[in-house]
Every structure is written in C-alpha cells, then in structure tokens.
Amino acid sequence: xxxxxxxxxxxxxxxxxxxxxxxxxxxxxxxxxxxxxxxxxxxxxxxxxxxxxxxxxxxxxxxxxxxxxxxxxxxxxxxxxxxxxxxxxxxxxxxxxxxxxxxxxxxxxxxxxx
Numbered sequence: 001x002x003x004x005x006x007x008x009x010x011x012x013x014x015x016x017x018x019x020x021x022x023x024x025x026x027x028x029x030x031x032x033x034x035x036x037x038x039x040x041x042x043x044x045x046x047x048x049x050x051x052x053x054x055x056x057x058x059x060x061x062x063x064x065x066x067x068x069x070x071x072x073x074x075x076x077x078x079x080x081x082x083x084x085x086x087x088x089x090x091x092x093x094x095x096x097x098x099x100x101x102x103x104x105x106x107x108x109x110x111x112x113x114x
Contacts, residue, residue: 002026002103004096009108012086020081020108022096030074033058033099036081038092038110046092049081050099063089086112 008020022034036048049070050058057070069082079096093107 002098002101004098004101004103004105006094006096006105006108009094009110011111011113013114014087014112016086016112017082017084018086018110020083020094020096020110022079022081022105024077024079024096024098027098029072029077029098034070034072034079035097035099036070036079037095037097038090039095039107040089040092043092045095048094051079083110086110088112 003025005023006020008018010018012018030053033050033052035050037045038048039045046061048061048064051070051072052058055072067085072079090112091110093109095104095107
C-alpha cells in the first residue's frame with residue numbers, strides 16, 4: 001500500500017526557510033513523478049511542484065517560482081521541498097503524492113508569521 005509521510009514543517013518568520021521531506025513506501029519510487037501540493041484554510045489544494053523520476057522539475061507553481069526547490073533521492077525513496085524567502089501567503093498544509101495516486105499523507109503544517 002502506498003504511503004507518504006511528510007515532515008519538516010513549522011513556524012518561521014517572513015524571509016525564513018524550511019526544508020520539507022516526504023518519505024514514501026509501497027511502490028517503486030524511482031519510476032514515478034512526484035507532486036508537492038499545499039492547502040491553505042478555506043482554499044483548494046494547489047500544486048506547488050512536480051518532479052520527474054530523473055530529478056528534473058517539470059513544473060513549479062507560479063507563486064513559488066524562484067523561491068522553492070524540489071528534489072528527490074530515488075535510493076532513499078524520498079522527496080524534498082526546499083522553501084526559501086517564505087511569505088505569509090505560503091502558510092498551508094503541505095503534502096506530497098505520487099502522480100496518479102489517490103492516497104494522501106497527513107501533511108505537514110507550514111506557518112509563516114512575524
């Protein structure tokens with residue numbers, strides 16, 4: 001069974017950085033694209049980044065381009081999201097998911113506030 005465990009969230013001041021991790025299991029990680037999403041209160045889930053099995057990032061959301069960097073380790077079946085120059089509007093629960101999966105992890109809360 002596919003499983004996604006996100007971690008690394010927390011509370012930071014505007015301009016700060018966080019690095020999120022997504023540890024996966026239950027499928028052959030190196031074969032699949034991975035997505036990072038976020039969902040703020042009262043808003044729909046938003047695609048943040050999509051990364052190919054090769055490590056090439058296919059897409060960043062317009063609001064995070066130039067500030068967030070997605071990466072992965074196929075050996076560790078883990079994806080990461082480096083978030084720099086965080087803004088209050090980045091406050092959300094962040095999730096990772098294999099492209100095509102219907103399973104969600106518990107997410108990790110990111111709060112950007114002074």
